[in-house]
Amino acid sequence: MKLLRITADELPLFKEKLDICFYAQQRVSEDQKRILYPLFSNIYMNPANGFIGINASGKTSVLKVILLSLGILNNEPINHIETKDILGDAQKTVLNIFFFSESKKEICRLETMITSRRTKTEGIVYSILSESLWSKKADEVITRKTLLDFDGKDPVILRSGQEDFLSDDVSIMIARNKKTGENMRVVNLLQFTNVNVLPFSDNIPAEVITYLDPTVESLRFDEKDQKSVIRLKFKGKEEIVMNNPMQLNNYLSSGTVKGMITFTLAQEVLQKGGYLVVDEVENHFNKEIVTTLMRFFMDCKLNKNGGSLIYTTHYPELLDEYDRNDSIYIIKNRNGITVENLSTILKRNDIKKSDAYQSGFLEGTTPMYDAYMRLKKSMVAALK
Numbered sequence: 001m002k003l004l005r006i007t008a009d010e011l012p013l014f015k016e017k018l019d020i021c022f023y024a025q026q027r028v029s030e031d032q033k034r035i036l037y038p039l040f041s042n043i044y045m046n047p048a049n050g051f052i053g054i055n056a057s058g059k060t061s062v063l064k065v066i067l068l069s070l071g072i073l074n075n076e077p078i079n080h081i082e083t084k085d086i087l088g089d090a091q092k093t094v095l096n097i098f099f100f101s102e103s104k105k106e107i108c109r110l111e112t113m114i115t116s117r118r119t120k121t122e123g124i125v126y127s128i129l130s131e132s133l134w135s136k137k138a139d140e141v142i143t144r145k146t147l148l149d150f151d152g153k154d155p156v157i158l159r160s161g162q163e164d165f166l167s168d169d170v171s172i173m174i175a176r177n178k179k180t181g182e183n184m185r186v187v188n189l190l191q192f193t194n195v196n197v198l199p200f201s202d203n204i205p206a207e208v209i210t211y212l213d214p215t216v217e218s219l220r221f222d223e224k225d226q227k228s229v230i231r232l233k234f235k236g237k238e239e240i241v242m243n244n245p246m247q248l249n250n251y252l253s254s255g256t257v258k259g260m261i262t263f264t265l266a267q268e269v270l271q272k273g274g275y276l277v278v279d280e281v282e283n284h285f286n287k288e289i290v291t292t293l294m295r296f297f298m299d300c301k302l303n304k305n306g307g308s309l310i311y312t313t314h315y316p317e318l319l320d321e322y323d324r325n326d327s328i329y330i331i332k333n334r335n336g337i338t339v340e341n342l343s344t345i346l347k348r349n350d351i352k353k354s355d356a357y358q359s360g361f362l363e364g365t366t367p368m369y370d371a372y373m374r375l376k377k378s379m380v381a382a383l384k
Contacts, residue, residue, distance in 0.1 A: 001101055002039065003069070005022065005097075006019075009094040012088035013336065013337050014339075018062070020062070020329065023147070024327075035299070036298075040138045045308070049308065049311070051310075051339070052315075053333075058332075059279070061337055063083075067082070068087070068095075072097065072112060072171045073099060073110070074184055075174035082190075084126060087114060091115055092129065095110075095112045095114065098148050106135045107136055107138060107141065107148070108135045110171070110172075112130075115128075127168040130159055133156055134154075157176060186277070187265045187277065189265070190279045204219055204264050208259070211263075212256045212259040212289070215234050215235055218233045234251075262276075262278065273306050276297075276308070282313055330345065
């Protein structure tokens with residue numbers, strides 16, 4: 001399955017309806033096909049989707065909605081999904097999740113209405129009020145404008161309230177996925193935004209290690225007496241033996257450790273397809289490392305199975321890595337979070353995106369001048 005679009009109504013933190021597309025909405029030229037993933041006909045996926053905004057603009061909140069939607073498609077119970085807190089105390093949040101089934105060559109729309117109740121023992125608990133699933137064959141799509149049009153079609157699955165076997169926080173997708181055998185690989189790196197501890201004990205590809213730190217000769221994970229042993233060797237130095245991944249932070253930079261996590265998991269997503277979700281991708285990385293990750297996903301020769309990178313960033317310079325505008329979203333927070341696709345603001349792809357962002361042309365993408373002046377006065381007063 002490939003995500004096509006997510007819309008969300010009545011999310012507490014959002015000022016307006018959230019609308020995110022993951023397929024190419026602008027015209028696709030012949031030379032741009034090398035950085036996109038073909039679905040069918042003239043429909044292409046954007047394999048690297050960036051969400052950019054200043055501090056406290058709501059970037060992490062947007063990722064939480066995406067992860068929640070992916071969890072629902074994978075028929076995970078909503079109350080078990082890590083990012084369910086984005087729903088807050090919503091009474092009638094409506095998610096519309098559009099996706100493409102590669103095995104069935106179908107476009108589908110899942111509409112899920114979610115409500116919450118507060119309990120004494122569990123806090124806020126979520127349940128599904130109503131749900132419908134529509135589908136149509138890909139060959140019914142004549143133009144990109146009609147891709148997600150389901151007018152006149154009846155749902156193929158409808159939550160009727162008679163599914164006694166179905167938990168009230170599990171999507172009807174469970175019935176579809178059981179028939180088709182489909183699911184999506186989702187790698188959620190939100191927990192590693194500010195924490196760097198290797199979550200696995202498998203050997204990391206030597207090429208990843210050398211790229212991140214050329215002074216490292218080898219890093220191995222062995223089993224001894226049913227315990228993991230970590231063996232780290234720098235070139236020309238004696239081997240260092242450890243039994244706790246936390247100890248690696250004493251010898252390797254935080255960027256190297258985070259890079260090992262990110263690039264190892266990215267390799268899996270590139271091999272098998274799926275989604276790699278990274279918050280503040282530039283944390284502990286220099287710009288070249290980040291752009292390398294982006295380029296891997298935008299290389300059709302490497303990314304043959306349509307793996308998707310979804311990330312947030314503060315770095316406007318990263319925007320200039322894109323030849324297109326429709327895989328970039330600008331996030332702002334003025335009395336509520338808003339998310340706008342860059343292609344609706346900048347109509348031309350040849351304008352330098354970082355300049356437009358930093359100049360304030362996009363509005364709300366630079367810290368407010370009044371806040372800056374108040375901070376400056378405060379600093380001056382404190383230093384007297």
